[in-house]
Structures are given as structure tokens and as C-alpha cells.
Amino acid sequence: MENVIQIPYTPRPAWAKVLHKELSRHRFAVIVAHRRFGKTIGMVNHLIRDALQSDLISPQYALVGPFSAQMEIIAWGPLKYYTSVIEGIKVNETKKYVEFPSKVPGAQGARIYIVGANNxxxxxGTYWDGVILDEYSDMKPEMWTQIIRPAIENGDRKGYCYFIGTPKGQNNFYEMYKKAKTNKRYFAYLSNVYDSGIIDAKSIEELKEDMPEVEFRQEYLCDFSVSAINELFSLEELDRAFNRELTEKDIPYDMPLVQGADIARFGDDRTCIWQRKGLMVYPRPxxxxKLNTMQTADYIALAMDENKADMTFIDVGNMGAGVVDRLRQMGYTALREIPFQGAAIENKRYENIRAEMYFKLKEWIEAGGALPEEPGLREELAVIHYKYSKNGRLMLTPKEEIKEKLGRSPDLADGLVLTFARNVPLRQLGLDDRKPKKLMCNTEYSIMEAV
Structure with missing residues (x-):
């Protein structure tokens, strides 16, 4: 008698009655559902079932979310938990996949990968027998058209792809849902909080009372007509900034060179030093x-000297004040300490200077600013959201929430926005200064640790 594997998963009604069955009958599907619907857990278990039942040689599946760190939190743990009862299961913590016992001697067993769309x-360059795009609203459309679509078309092995998420305005996910509703090759499904029955009526009323109406309509009523108004940087904005190419006229010689330094506080946090001139951010911050105060001051001084920075703004958190004192002791005067929670210059509009700096970065991008493709920067900017305080002032997602979502501190983004802390006067140029000069950029710096 064949062994029966009992996965510790109890599907919610919608999954048991409709979704698992319909997904098995369709190669393409779009699932729109409210928060707490159980989208990711349902898809994790759907992949597990397919991996167990597959008769293909070395089948491969992937659950893809917007960010690697986020997916490690919400999907990697559940995948390991639900597969832990399978005898012979292998777990690769580095590459984030589980491998099932092989049904074909000498062949790789079925694998399920957890992947971030930021990677x-x-x-x-490989094949996929099944892919789930989780929170497709937060992905570039090219993830589907240029990467996943070709990878599931592997000869006679026709892989599937399912798009799942919650609305965030009329974006690529909305377009995919519209297509699914009219295309017979697709299965389309939408469930708001009243349809699913997962959340009781009293809790729904409390959610309505505690949330802004637009957020409730978007996240619990699955209303695509509501824009993601609390998203500071849209994917389109970031794409323009990261793909923008500048010419000499975009970087006038009299523009000041401004430096921002976010100081690491503890553990795996990083000290990040950026330089910006006009509409250009220097590549390779x-x-x-793991630097101490003296080492941090030395490296900031080195960066200040590199291109003769006109002003350096330094985060004065737990360690920053000591760094500023040391730099002044060394004779550096073109610097200012910036407390992220300090008062904004436009204190009637912004809750603190942190919010003000990030909105200045947004205005700079809209004015034509170009960002370098520094690994991790796009990811950190994409998770920044804003709302209004009780006083009606703009405020940002708390840093603790960002760290929880990313799995790290947004040090790159914080260092960059420090270059917008204050306005810096234009350089007073002599005749020699008006000649074109090649700006230096860092090419040898990556993450360094003190030894």
C-alpha cells in the first residue's frame, strides 16, 4: 500500500471549494483577494501538492514576491513547515528551496523555490513547471513578459503561472485581471472581505472605523479604482529615475557637491556615504x-576630500554625534548634523525632517534626477509609504516597519536622502573651475568591515 503523506494544512472554504480545483484546470489564473485571505499560504500548499504529484523529471516551481527579504518572512517559513512531514525532504537555506525525494533514479527531485522579484x-536561464507571482502589483510587468513567460514554455512541458495579490490602483495587476476575465485561457477570481466570510462582521466594522476609507476600499473591498495614494515612489517613477541618462548640461559646474552619511548604530546596520551633484547621484556609495566612531569619522573625511564636498550632512543617531565631534576636531567645518526625528524646515507640512528629506528626493526625481543601480536601493525606496499625522502633517512609514519588511535597515535610502537635508549655496567659480572636469566616482567600495 502506497504511503499517504498528511500535510498539516487545512484549506479555507474558498480554497477547498473553488481555488485548488480551478487552478488545477487552468494554466493561467489571476486571484484578487483581500488582506488576510490566506493567499500566500494557499499557494504554498498548492505548489507542494503539485510537486508531490508531478511525474516530470526534475520539476521546478517558484513562489515569487516583490522582495527577497519579505518572501523569506512570509513564505519561506511556511514552506519549510508544511514540507517538514515529508520523509527525505531537503532544505537549502542559502538558495531558499526545498527538494523532494526524487521519483526518478539519478535525477534531481522536485524543487520549490522562494524568490524575490528584486533578484x-x-x-x-532555466525552466519552470509552475510559478506564482505574489503581489504582482509591486512587480514590473517585465517580470512576466521577459522572464517568467519564456521560462514556462519548455517544449512539451507547459508550465503554469498564477498572479495573486490585493489591488493597488489600476496598474499591471489590474490589466492582468481585466485580461483574465475575458480570456478563456485564464481563470479570474475576486473575493472581497464580505464575499469570503473569513473575517466576522464586527471585526469588519472595526476595520472600517480604524482605517481611512480609501485604504479599506482598496485592501478589503478589492477596489481597483482606488489609487495607492500612500505610496511615496511609484514603480514608474523609480524606473524613470534608475534608467535616466544625464548630459553635461544636467550637471552645471557651479552646482555644489553634497554628501550624506547615514551612521550605523549596531549589528548588521551599515554606514552609507553618498555624494550628489545637481541631478546626478554618484554611483557606488x-x-x-562594524566601524567604531574614529573609523567612521576617518572614512567620512576621506569621502569629503575625494571630490572636495561643499557640505556633508550626517545622521546624528546614537553614534553620529561623536562622529561629528571628531570631524570638527580634525578641522572639517563643512558639515551639519541632522536628527531624523528633528523638526522639518517646513514644519507645518512635514511631521519631521525625515519625511521632508524623502519628499525632497521625490521632487528631485520628478525634476529629472537620475539614480544609479545600486543593489538594494530600489527595494528600500519602493517600501516607503506615507500618511497624515493627527496634526495633518505628512509622515512616513516607521523605520521599524521597514526593517521588518526588508529584513534590514534602509541605510542606503537614508544616506541618500541626507543629501537633501538643507539647501547648499552654489559654488563660487574661478575661470579654471568653468572648464569641464571629470567627476570622480567610487569604484572600489563595497561593503567593508573593520578588522
Missing amino acids: PDALR RVYK
């Missing part, structure tokens, strides 16, 4: 870990 190279 598209991990999905290129200086990034360090």
Missing part, C-alpha cells in the same frame, strides 16, 4: 559595517 537573475 530577477535567479529566475533567468561607500558602505561599511
Whole structure:
């Protein structure tokens, strides 16, 4: 008698009655559902079932979310938990996949990978028998058209792809849902909080009372007509900034060179030093870990000297004040300490200077600013959201929430926005200064640790 594997998963009614059955009958599907619907857990278990039942040689599946760190939190743990009862299961913590016992001697067993869309190279150049795009609203459309679609078309092995998420305005996910409703090859499903019956009526009323109406309509009523108004940087904005190419006229010689330094406080946090001139941010910021006060001051001084920075703004958290004191002792005067929770210059509009700096970055991008493709920067900017305080002032997602979502501190983004802390006067140029000069940029710096 064949062994029966009992996975510790009890599907919610919608999954048991409709979704698992319909997904098995369709190669493409779009699932729109409210928060707490159980989208990710349901898809994790759907992949497990397919991996167990597959008769293909070395089948491969992937659950893809917007960010690697986020997916490690919400999907990697559940995948390991639900597969832990399978005898012979192998877990690869580095590459984030589980491998099932092989049904074919000498062949690789079925694998399920947990992947972030911020790491598209991990999905290129291979085949997939099944892919889930989780929170597709937060992904670039190219993730589907250029990477996943070709990878599931592998000869006679026709892989499937399912798109799941909660609305965030009329974006790529909305377009995919519209397509699914009219295309017979697709299965389309939408469930708001009243349809699913997962949340009781009293809790729904409390959610309505505690949340802004637009957020409730978007996240619990699955209303695509509500824009993601609390998203500071849209995917389109970031794409323009990261793909923008500048010419000499975009970087006038009299523009000041401004430096921002976010100081690491503890553990795995990083000290990040950025330089910006006009609409250009220098590529390759200086990034360090585990420095003491004196070492941090030395590296900031080195960066200040590199291109003769006109002003350096330094985060004065737990360690920053000591760094500023040391730099002044060394004779550096073109610097200012910036407390992220300090009062904004426009204190009637912004709750603190942190919010003000990030909105200045947004205005700079809209004015034509260009960002370098520094690994991790796009991810950190994409998770920044804003709302209004009780006083009607703009405030940002608390840093603790960002760290929880990313799995790290947004040090790159914080260092960058420090270059917008204050306005810096134009350089007073002599005749020699008006000649074109090649700006230096860091090419040798990656994450460095003190030894």
C-alpha cells in the first residue's frame, strides 16, 4: 500500500471549494483577494501538492514576491513547515528551496523555490513547471513578459503561472485581471472581505472605523479604482529615475557637491556615504559595517576630500554625534548634523525632517534626477509609504516597519536622502573651475568591515 503523506494544512472554504480545483484546470489564473485571505499560504500548499504529484523529471516551481527579504518572512517559513512531514525532504537555506525525494533514479527531485522579484537573475536561464507571482502589483510587468513567460514554455512541458495579490490602483495587476476575465485561457477570481466570510462582521466594522476609507476600499473591498495614494515612489517613477541618462548640461559646474552619511548604530546596520551633484547621484556609495566612531569619522573625511564636498550632512543617531565631534576636531567645518526625528524646515507640512528629506528626493526625481543601480536601493525606496499625522502633517512609514519588511535597515535610502537635508549655496567659480572636469566616482567600495 502506497504511503499517504498528511500535510498539516487545512484549506479555507474558498480554497477547498473553488481555488485548488480551478487552478488545477487552468494554466493561467489571476486571484484578487483581500488582506488576510490566506493567499500566500494557499499557494504554498498548492505548489507542494503539485510537486508531490508531478511525474516530470526534475520539476521546478517558484513562489515569487516583490522582495527577497519579505518572501523569506512570509513564505519561506511556511514552506519549510508544511514540507517538514515529508520523509527525505531537503532544505537549502542559502538558495531558499526545498527538494523532494526524487521519483526518478539519478535525477534531481522536485524543487520549490522562494524568490524575490528584486533578484530577477535567479529566475533567468532555466525552466519552470509552475510559478506564482505574489503581489504582482509591486512587480514590473517585465517580470512576466521577459522572464517568467519564456521560462514556462519548455517544449512539451507547459508550465503554469498564477498572479495573486490585493489591488493597488489600476496598474499591471489590474490589466492582468481585466485580461483574465475575458480570456478563456485564464481563470479570474475576486473575493472581497464580505464575499469570503473569513473575517466576522464586527471585526469588519472595526476595520472600517480604524482605517481611512480609501485604504479599506482598496485592501478589503478589492477596489481597483482606488489609487495607492500612500505610496511615496511609484514603480514608474523609480524606473524613470534608475534608467535616466544625464548630459553635461544636467550637471552645471557651479552646482555644489553634497554628501550624506547615514551612521550605523549596531549589528548588521551599515554606514552609507553618498555624494550628489545637481541631478546626478554618484554611483557606488561607500558602505561599511562594524566601524567604531574614529573609523567612521576617518572614512567620512576621506569621502569629503575625494571630490572636495561643499557640505556633508550626517545622521546624528546614537553614534553620529561623536562622529561629528571628531570631524570638527580634525578641522572639517563643512558639515551639519541632522536628527531624523528633528523638526522639518517646513514644519507645518512635514511631521519631521525625515519625511521632508524623502519628499525632497521625490521632487528631485520628478525634476529629472537620475539614480544609479545600486543593489538594494530600489527595494528600500519602493517600501516607503506615507500618511497624515493627527496634526495633518505628512509622515512616513516607521523605520521599524521597514526593517521588518526588508529584513534590514534602509541605510542606503537614508544616506541618500541626507543629501537633501538643507539647501547648499552654489559654488563660487574661478575661470579654471568653468572648464569641464571629470567627476570622480567610487569604484572600489563595497561593503567593508573593520578588522
